[in-house]
Amino acid sequence: MAEEPGRISTDGRRRRAKRGDGGRLREELLAAAEALLDDAGEDAVTIRAVAQAVGVTTPAVYLHFENRSALLHTVCLGVWDELDREMSGAGDGDGDGTADPLAALVRRGSAYIRFGLAHPLRYRLVASGPATAATRQVADACFRFLRDTVGRCVDAGVLDGDVNALTRAVCACLHGAVSLLILQPESAWPDDIARYADDVATVAARGAAALSGTARQ
Known part of the structure; x- marks a missing residue:
């Protein structure tokens, strides 16, 4: 041969x-x-x-x-394409995407958390590892999806403030929710991951509203 x-x-x-x-x-x-x-x-x-x-x-x-990290992160990129699809679909869950932008923010946040917990190893390698072109690509894509929805919330008057600053705060909540669990054995995870994701995403969205001074009483 x-x-x-x-x-x-x-x-x-x-x-x-x-x-x-x-x-x-x-x-x-x-x-x-x-x-x-x-x-x-x-x-x-x-x-x-x-x-x-x-x-x-x-x-x-x-x-x-370039190095081992770049190789590992590139391996992980394929599965992160799934998050792009999930977050894109989650943003359109209210029909035309304009009826309730705060609800859309919750859905996208929940999709992010569920994805991270469904792929804990690949999430940790890319989202918490040393920076490479892959990590920047993932961070930019996630931030873009969330900033788009936060921007719609600001346009609708349900959030008030700098879009980038509000988005960073939301991202910190979502990343923290995933990182908190993937550092523990799965036996310590909540039984209802979907509920956990929805709860944290709701807290992040309403926290952004409180931070912006427009939280509803």
Whole structure:
């Protein structure tokens, strides 16, 4: 069987990859890292282990990923696409998205918490780990979704204040709610995760209203 480009040959020398093979190798590296992460946990995902799993040298991995954190975070990005979909749908839960923007903020906040608790390892790696391009991408996307809804609340007069400042406060509540639990064994988690997510998201939204001085009596 002919050796594939980018692999270590039988004589120990790595063949030069053909044009177009770099993208394929990158996907294989990600698949290997994901398998290691799911089978043996975070500590098993090393540059050397991924290189060995795919059959390339470690410098070949560094051609695609700056370091181990970048590799891990890129593996996690796929599942974060799910959060984009969930938060997008949650914002439209009241029909045209304009009837009750504060309720939409609660729904999006609840979706964020449920997602984090459904994917605790990937959430912790990306949201609480060292900053990489992946962490910035995730943070920007989440902030954008929530800022959009907070902005609608301000436009509707149910919140008053700087949109970015209010959004940061809401994000802190949501991230804290996830981080509080993923640092504990699941046996210590609330029995009703959906209720927990809704309760915290409601507190975050109403807290933003109180902070802005427009809380309803």
